[in-house]
Amino acid sequence: MTNPRKPVGQLAAGQVVLITGAGGGLGRGIALRFAQEGAAVALHCRTAVQAAEEVASAVREAGGRAVVLRADLTVEDECRRVVREAAEWGGGRLDALVNNAGVQPVQALPGMTAADWRAVVDANLTSVFACTQAAADVMRAGERGGTVTHIASVEAGLPAPGHAHYSASKAAVVMHARAAAQEYGPWGIRVNTVSPGLIGREGLAEAWPEGVRRWREAVAVGRLGRPEDVGDACVFLASPLASWVTGHDLVVDGGASARPTW
Template sequence: MSGRGLLHGQVALVTGAGGGIGRGIARRLAEEGAAVALHCRTSVASAQETAVAIREAGGRAVVLRADLTDEDACHRLVAEAAERFGGRLTALVNNAGVQPVQELAGMTAAEWRAVVDTNLTAVFACTQAAALMRDQGGGSVTHIASVEARFPAPGHAHYGASKAAVVMHARTAALEYGPWGVRVNTVSPGLIDREGLEDAWPEGVRRWREASAVGRLGRPEDVGDACVFLASPLASWVTGHDLVVDGGATSRPTW
């Protein structure tokens, strides 16, 4: 594996590792020396492909399936991830999430709950399960939030609210888990590129590129780099923090 070994000896669980951002996070954690459990619900082939690539490069990876809208499944997932790598878990990345578009006036309570249960309640349950780190010398928990935690977008009342809550959850968890040696932070990405995005949303991609101080969209590996930092000893005094990874887009004035 390439990398500097910043996470040598660590064991990490990445939820939602079948999607583009999750794959990028898992690859970067593995490149820096962590053994990685890749969680997925339906994107099994994608997660397996990433795990195979990690193993072929000399790393350690397993794929675990779970429905994170089930609280008990969240606890079983965290326990199994630790069990698969000798009973230890040192890093959890709560990445799994959904981002549907739905106007607020026509949104049903069921549609609201579908987003909140996946984006927020699952984060709560997995983080609660990660309390096992207190008996293992500590660790880190990183929630993947969004710039929409602070900057709203039409059609995303449920999504933005869930991500804002995730940021506050991490800050509160940081206070409670800190005495155990467990740090809790968030990463808030801007627009991350994926296959077909420019064809599906050309105007939005154009606006994001123009807003970015560095003139490009984000890559999954950019989010992965932030997660590596927060899980590494380099961030040993960083907790309760929201790390924005958006190419400087939200630094632009809106007037």
């Protein structure tokens, strides 16, 4: 693991954390931050196996514990299986789940089919429902409680052209967390969302120069987000420092949403 950072969350030693979509850049950043805090990380991926294995290798080389688990989270039984396997690997415990896996296609609403809509909703929302339900059952049985964090988006409240299905799914993810916080709270489980703004990645500035320019102009801190910025937020929400925080949407966008629109 490169770029060691000061611990921010005071995670209990031996915590087991499942991060879905851990083969992507954002998932990698989240996973490495949890590992840097001393958590054992179960890294879910669907097709990005090599990338997930590289994250696992980085964790192990730094003295941590990691495992890679494959599953198609658009299938309910696969959601339950990956949660079960993560808990079994963790010795019967699962302390935190980060629902990061999802898709973000660009498609105009007038030509969108119901199948197109369902594909995004299943990947971004139904998977969150099923993984959370399965994880909550494990956390309740362990009698330690736990935390669930969904990765939503600033687009949950600020839709972009061509992202109707994506924005709607992320808005529903935010509301799911609020409802789950109420119903799982008595089980000792906190549920929150993190809503990132634009997170930089290799090649983004070349592929979308105008969009990157506009974001940099809009962001109060003058830069795009980094995966570890989102990772810090997830670690905080999973830690005792956030023990009275649940049903909350933590916006991590560098101040872009604070910019006036007039």
